[in-house]
Amino acid sequence: MTTDISLSTLLVLCLAAAAAGWIDAVVGGGGLLQLPALMVGLPHVPPAHVLGTNKAVAICGTAAAAVAYARRAPVNPRTALRIGLAALGGSLAGAVFATGISNAVLRPLIMAILLAVLAFVLLRPTFGTAVPTAEPVSRRRTLAAILVAGLGIGFYDGLIGPGTGTFLVLTLAAILHMDLVTASGTAKIINVCTNVGALVTFSLHDSVIWQVAAPMALFNLTGGAVGARMALKRGSGFVRAVLLVVVVSLVCKLGYDQWGG
Template structure:
């Protein structure tokens, strides 16, 4: 890998860190950059190395959010513990499931997210604490720490978006608080998947750690912008990322 390719990866990591910190979906930038810079790299190595940078960026963003906004720890802690396990199980199952089978399902889910956000302009603009019930709390833990975490381990694109939407619709959080919670969960899912990839020997640690440093820089900038500009800004970025993900998955599906 030459100097130009390395610079491309570092820039992509910083951009991905920014996107992940605001709403999620940084893999849309980072993973294709890895495959473009090193076309001979095995897909498993690209996925694993991508997780090194993602763990650094999302954990850094989680700390930034935690300093400025209140996290719902009774939901975040058990969901994060479950996510660590389920993401690891997803990563361990990745070789047995064809991504071509999953892509149409993910595209449909992303389109539903887009329609939901567009059709309900008030969604996520302000907190709705009245929605929080014990049943909804348990559902949020199961969905984010179980289903979404497993998906992140097995495929991954759009994980942050699904987490934000889950917290917003199930618990009535605004987009900023939903994004803050998503960073905690996404850190856990990334760690669970990375642990499996590391044991399997897929991680390219040198380039992964260099990308991680840039991802942290981008994540800090993104978290500060989201906190300063509020839910409307997060909503706009969310819709842009959803559109980009649908296009990317569509191209991959029919290429």
């Protein structure tokens, strides 16, 4: 599918992709910015094509962040890949369902997710800054992580996507007692797997607008690499404030488009 898009709109989408890659690398949730930005910038494009284009962009920034974390953070590749393979299957299934979703369902659903994330971040002032207590991880907890973070969140990522990185970080920290940096690095490896699964499905259905995805991907990759390095050096307290501003702004914009336009 091809679509007419102005240079100014494409530039704004590229800047949103860079910011999304940065946010996603540091604290997760870059899709909360990127997917709504695509919905606003491409208002007449079918939802499946918006979702597919989002995946084609997101995989670049996520991969760059995963490499940066793997080099410097204490990530267990075996655990990450086991969960990632389950997430790959879940993402493939979710993307199959996503190819038939309508815009009337997608926009309110994105708004509900944004509001839920906003409420969580507001009610948890230490989100993104607290370090969980390290404890031995049992095989039972590992299996729970595979089911919840792998199959469950993987399916969600293939179906919709925004907030997946944040949900993965929270789940890994809660179930496997990872510290924030390790959870973020592990989440990026898992997220690469979910993005691959979803992107394969969307590509087979010809639901990716490559002329939009390609330039956005370059910006997203840069943002992801920079964000991962900043997270490893400075933590994510500042990004928490940025995420709040972004989520509030997007809720207002999508709400206006849904009911006020």
